[in-house]
Amino acid sequence: MRIDFRKGILAMPLILMFEPAPAQDDIAALRAELEQLRAEYEVRIDALERRLAVAEQNAMQANAAVSQLASEPAAAPSPAPRAQAGIGDSTFNPAIGVIFEGTAWRYGEDPEDYAIQGFPLGGETGPRAEGLALGETEIDMSANVDDKFTAFLTAGIHIEDGEAHFDIEEAWLETLALPGGFSARFGRFFSGIGYLNDKHRHAWDFADQPLAYQALLGDQYIDDGVQLRWIAPTALYVEVGAELARGGRYPAAGAARSGVGARSLFLNVGGDVGSDHSWLAGISWLDARSVDREAGPEDEPLSFTGDADVAIAELVWKWAPNGNWRQENFVFQAEYLWRSEDGFYDLPGLGTLPYDAKQRGWYAQAVYQPFPRWRFGARIDGLSADDPGPLFAGTLLEAPADDPRRYTVMLDWSNSEFSRLRFQYARDDAGFDDESHWGLQYILSIGAHGAHTF
Amino acid sequence: MRKLVTVLLLVAAPLAARADLTVFACEPEWKALAEAIGGDLVKADSATTALQDPHYIQARPSLIAGIRRADLVVCSGAQLEIGWLPALLRKANNRRVLPGNPGYFEAALFVERLGATGSVDRAEGDIHPQGNPHVQTNPHNLQLIGRALAERMAELDPGNAEAYRRGFASFEARLRDAIARWEAKAAPLAGMRVITHHKSWIYLEDWLGLTEVANLEPIPGLPPTAGHLSQLVSRFGDGGADVIIRSPYQDARASEWLSERTGIPAIVLPLTVGGTPGATDLFALFEDILDRLLEARQ
Numbered sequence: 160m161r162i163d164f165r166k167g168i169l170a171m172p173l174i175l176m177f178e179p180a181p182a183q184d185d186i187a188a189l190r191a192e193l194e195q196l197r198a199e200y201e202v203r204i205d206a207l208e209r210r211l212a213v214a215e216q217n218a219m220q221a222n223a224a225v226s227q228l229a230s231e232p233a234a235a236p237s238p239a240p241r242a243q244a245g246i247g248d249s250t251f252n253p254a255i256g257v258i259f260e261g262t263a264w265r266y267g268e269d270p271e272d273y274a275i276q277g278f279p280l281g282g283e284t285g286p287r288a289e290g291l292a293l294g295e296t297e298i299d300m301s302a303n304v305d306d307k308f309t310a311f312l313t314a315g316i317h318i319e320d321g322e323a324h325f326d327i328e329e330a331w332l333e334t335l336a337l338p339g340g341f342s343a344r345f346g347r348f349f350s351g352i353g354y355l356n357d358k359h360r361h362a363w364d365f366a367d368q369p370l371a372y373q374a375l376l377g378d379q380y381i382d383d384g385v386q387l388r389w390i391a392p393t394a395l396y397v398e399v400g401a402e403l404a405r406g407g408r409y410p411a412a413g414a415a416r417s418g419v420g421a422r423s424l425f426l427n428v429g430g431d432v433g434s435d436h437s438w439l440a441g442i443s444w445l446d447a448r449s450v451d452r453e454a455g456p457e458d459e460p461l462s463f464t465g466d467a468d469v470a471i472a473e474l475v476w477k478w479a480p481n482g483n484w485r486q487e488n489f490v491f492q493a494e495y496l497w498r499s500e501d502g503f504y505d506l507p508g509l510g511t512l513p514y515d516a517k518q519r520g521w522y523a524q525a526v527y528q529p530f531p532r533w534r535f536g537a538r539i540d541g542l543s544a545d546d547p548g549p550l551f552a553g554t555l556l557e558a559p560a561d562d563p564r565r566y567t568v569m570l571d572w573s574n575s576e577f578s579r580l581r582f583q584y585a586r587d588d589a590g591f592d593d594e595s596h597w598g599l600q601y602i603l604s605i606g607a608h609g610a611h612t613f
Numbered sequence: 614m615r616k617l618v619t620v621l622l623l624v625a626a627p628l629a630a631r632a633d634l635t636v637f638a639c640e641p642e643w644k645a646l647a648e649a650i651g652g653d654l655v656k657a658d659s660a661t662t663a664l665q666d667p668h669y670i671q672a673r674p675s676l677i678a679g680i681r682r683a684d685l686v687v688c689s690g691a692q693l694e695i696g697w698l699p700a701l702l703r704k705a706n707n708r709r710v711l712p713g714n715p716g717y718f719e720a721a722l723f724v725e726r727l728g729a730t731g732s733v734d735r736a737e738g739d740i741h742p743q744g745n746p747h748v749q750t751n752p753h754n755l756q757l758i759g760r761a762l763a764e765r766m767a768e769l770d771p772g773n774a775e776a777y778r779r780g781f782a783s784f785e786a787r788l789r790d791a792i793a794r795w796e797a798k799a800a801p802l803a804g805m806r807v808i809t810h811h812k813s814w815i816y817l818e819d820w821l822g823l824t825e826v827a828n829l830e831p832i833p834g835l836p837p838t839a840g841h842l843s844q845l846v847s848r849f850g851d852g853g854a855d856v857i858i859r860s861p862y863q864d865a866r867a868s869e870w871l872s873e874r875t876g877i878p879a880i881v882l883p884l885t886v887g888g889t890p891g892a893t894d895l896f897a898l899f900e901d902i903l904d905r906l907l908e909a910r911q
């Protein structure tokens with residue numbers, strides 16, 4: 160079809176050019192017709208050549224077995240040649256995708272005053288901008304480098320104080336050919352600790368991270384480093400991973416220990432129960448060294464130097480009748496994060512004080528899709544902190560009188576797997592003084608979109 | 614760490630399969646085909662069942678573990694599994710079954726694919742630019758794919774190469790006889806006008822000479838909408854279609870609703886092995902499809 164159409168377009172100027180000719184001179188008309196025929200044949204030959212090239216490409220990619228097939232073509236269902244597209248993940252290499260996100264959020268209190276008593280916030284975390292706002296625009300590129308490596312890049316463009324900031328969020332290479340169930344990753348990547356830590360923003364079930372991730376990991380722990388991962392050759396899914404990282408990002412800081420300031424371990428197991436249920440459970444540990452790590456209010460930050468240990472336990476349970484995910488599904492997930500920090504805090508106006516305290520955070524959430532397109536979700540999350548002692552009385556680090564809590568519900572609608580609109584409402588006495596806020600969010604993706612993990 | 618690994622390996626050893634060739638099939642028809650060729654020499658598992666929509670599968674931990682241990686991954690390809698298979702392959706750390714290696718087999722590569730658009734405008738829906746991936750509904754395709762698969766199995770397990778070739782030869786002989794029988798039996802179906810839920814049946818239509826007149830999905834991949842269904846009622850209220858077809862994993866409401874308002878019978882056809890109680894293997898699958906279509910034809 161397309162070829163005919165193109166042929167038509169290419170022949171058009173010729174037709175226009177020669178149309179008046181037959182009235183004047185029969186020979187000229189014949190010549191014109193001949194010309195036109197020749198032009199048409201050239202186009203057709205050109206098209207055939209292109210199809211041949213595509214076919215050759217197909218043949219190259221389908222390996223040895225194809226030649227076997229070709230020897231007995233009689234069994235082919237219909238002998239007429241038909242359109243055959245090239246084989247591969249994408250017409251483009253590398254595969255490129257863009258994810259758009261935007262929000263409209265409404266608060267009862269000024270989001271600029273958002274602060275959680277006992278937990279100076281670090282990293283990228285914080286409330287969404289009030290009112291209409293463009294969220295993060297994410298550009299993903301990925302491709303195999305060769306037969307031994309694959310590469311992935313996520314660049315984020317986000318608006319801060321009216322200015323656009325371009326940020327290399329993730330840029331990593333991963334091995335394809337290590338034996339024995341191993342793989343290694345190098346570069347900048349989301350650490351494999353926890354369940355939510357390595358999920359991209361667009362894959363979150365709520366518009367924000369749970370309090371535990373906001374307060375203890377600065378939304379997500381991402382750093383430059385290396386990761387080694389191993390999958391056991393068992394029916395039970397067993398994944399073991401270890402990472403060494405620069406230690407430049409919250410909850411680490413300052414690239415301590417000569418630029419190897421953080422290390423982590425994680426273990427995940429999972430499986431199915433019948434065809435309706437599947438589960439994943441894991442534990443992980445992060446040892447992050449911090450030097451002059453700033454957190455809390457931007458104008459008067461608190462600075463921490465010392466060791467931060469984070470331990471995480473996770474459980475995810477998914478259910479779909481007959482495992483037919485499209486029609487109806489339910490996901491329950493919960494995580495418990497535990498952080499111990501030992502070192503010194505430099506507080507504005509108070510000087511350097513020894514600090515040794517433990518903090519905890521947790522959440523549990525359920526998301527239900529009763530029929531295609533619509534999902535309902537509810538989440539409860541909370542924090543608790545040991546009191547760091549009388550030295551910190553009256554500061555942001557003093558443990559809160561009541562454990563902070565937040566209750567969130569959401570409703571989202573997806574026209575296709577590439578577009579999602581979400582409404583979210585939260586009752587928050589963690590960062591605010593018992594306040595309600597709600598908002599709308601869209602997440603849309605164009606271009607190549609990588610398959611989502613469990 | 615090393616101790617942990619050792620302990621895990623010891624626990625794992627008895628669990629690991631001891632067949633000669635471990636096959637991870639994305640869909641039940643490829644598990645059935647591998648077993649028909651390899652018999653006891655293969656241990657095949659299917660990632661999905663006939664009651665699941667193969668476009669939408671969670672990249673479950675059990676599937677990562679399955680690919681980790683597989684010698685051969687057999688999938689439909691043509692982007693049917695694009696939403697989940699790449700995530701599994703990336704996580705499973707099994708270099709032998711990555712695309713480009715003999716352990717990775719895409720069935721759709723070995724047949725002539727229908728419905729290839731070449732273009733990817735998503736306003737047209739969830740289309741597959743490389744052609745329709747539901748190739749298993751034409752038994753001639755199974756013959757082509759089976760031959761290629763048997764060769765691949767022979768390449769991966771040379772010690773049993775002759776057994777795989779013999780297995781295929783006997784499967785092919787049975788299939789040829791069956792196809793001749795089916796084609797005779799299906800003669801009354803030629804020209805039958807069908808409305809299908811999703812474009813899952815174009816290879817069956819091509820084989821039997823059915824005419825697809827409409828889909829319940831407004832555009833491929835989107836669930837049926839009230840507006841589109843009422844359009845279909847006005848289009849087919851006075852005839853113009855003989856049967857409404859859906860797969861077992863598709864919501865019955867849309868086709869039942871349309872059937873009630875137009876009087877066109879709505880039926881379930883098994884898209885693969887296990888889709889209906891009768892579709893117990895590849896041969897029974899086609900018997901059942903034909904029986905159900907012939908019943909609707911009357």
